[in-house]
Amino acid sequence: EPEVTQTPSHQVTQMGQEVILRCVPISNHLYFYWYRQILGQKVEFLVSFYNNEISEKSEIFDDQFSVERPDGSNFTLKIRSTKLEDSAMYFCASCGQESSPLHFGNGTRLTVT
């Protein structure tokens, strides 16, 4: 069964550094998402992306965050200047149609020191 792939599985970075989290959604999917989960907390919506633009973003997704689909397969989340509170598990998800449930990737654990 096709799956959403995320790399790296674990990223450690120093405060103030830029990080790029990478995702390869399922190949025929059109809708892409980033979520995050701080340890012990809820899974939180960050941003949705469709037709090469952001559809919706949450309050968490401020100017430090950006997303890109640089080619036909990758979907990236960039954090420009990481803060300690950005430490979390970041999940990429995709779906093929508006009414379809999401397929989540295995996540990238980001640790900011």
Next chain:
Amino acid sequence: QKEVEQNSGPLSVPEGAIASLNCTYSDRVSQSFFWYRQYSGKSPELIMSIYSNGDKEDGRFTAQLNKASQYVSLLIRDSQPSDSATYLCAVTLGGRGGSQGNLIFGKGTKLSVKP
């Protein structure tokens, strides 16, 4: 502020029993409702989706939706130790541009099934 509330548990049931998980949501215009299972350190895995009032059964799982009461539940019959996980309730307002996927999650109920 749109909220999804769940009892955090832990909910402990013996193997073979029925586990009942509950969820309430605050926004009346919510359209789609999902139950995800999350093992520790892993990603959410879809168990059930439900869109209209009533019951929906899939194997050992039954989802129940009552939009008037803004309530969603998940029943797991014949619970197995492998069902031990955190169960996340999620709702979406639906709409255009894939916003079906703009899920609002509850904090989850931790289920423990004892052999």
